[in-house]
Amino acid sequence: MLTATADPVLSLSQAVAGDQTAFAGIVREHQAMVYSIGWHFLRDRAMAEEMAQDVFLHLYRNLGSIESARHLTHWLRKVATHRCIDQARRRKLVRWSDLEHVREPVAAESGRDPMLAGLLARLVAGLPPKPRMMVILRYQEDLEPAEIADLLEIPLGTVKSGLHRALALLRSKMEKETVQ
């Protein structure tokens, strides 16, 4: 049984030295974040797990370049995000929802329903790759638009408008789905 080391910096230095147990601890600590980015983006358990596996194997080869625990989290998010988007580019057969004709949301709506979580997750998976990743980073990882812009390497304004349009589309689709 592999056990994690409590101190992330110590774990990092041990993993760099080739300690398999320390590396397993790092993986265990961040696996939910990396896997969930893949799961919400790809909606395929095997693909998400394989993406997460590849991200951690890539990390192992680049452990020497990681400077801190914070840098590690940022590095993992960035690599996972870009791998997902690259994978989506390769799967061009999937039809995305068209965001161009969606207006930005103007009004709030009440009525929280936890049963809609599954439906919402499916609707998020139907968004085009970049807005989909923006929504995942905003609501799974709780990142600010500026952090999302940094991760996706796009302007802040693009992230803000992308998020607004994505939310508007999700809201209208959810309304249609719940009415039917």
Next chain:
Amino acid sequence: MNEFEDQLREAMHRREPGPGFAGRVAAMATGARKPVRRSNPVWRWAMAAAAACLMMVTGVQEYRRHQGEQARRQLLLALQITSEKLSLVDRQLEKVEGIVQGIMVDERTKQ
């Protein structure tokens, strides 16, 4: 908008990969285990196509074997029937030969 965003946060909650994920990945990283490749759609389709081809080839072979077996059985039956008919003809010929010989003996005794 907050209610909707709360629903989104709920829908986007983090999930854990399968059990033993960290141990497997650490073993792969240190070379103790080979990386697993299961999710490639091309690989999935290739596997499905290979399985379908294998099933088709096996099916054709089985069909041919069955057809061959059936043909062999039919040939044996035909040979058996022919053999029985020939035996019957042979017996009939023996009877006729006996009658003819009897007639010839009778005629010789009359002379």
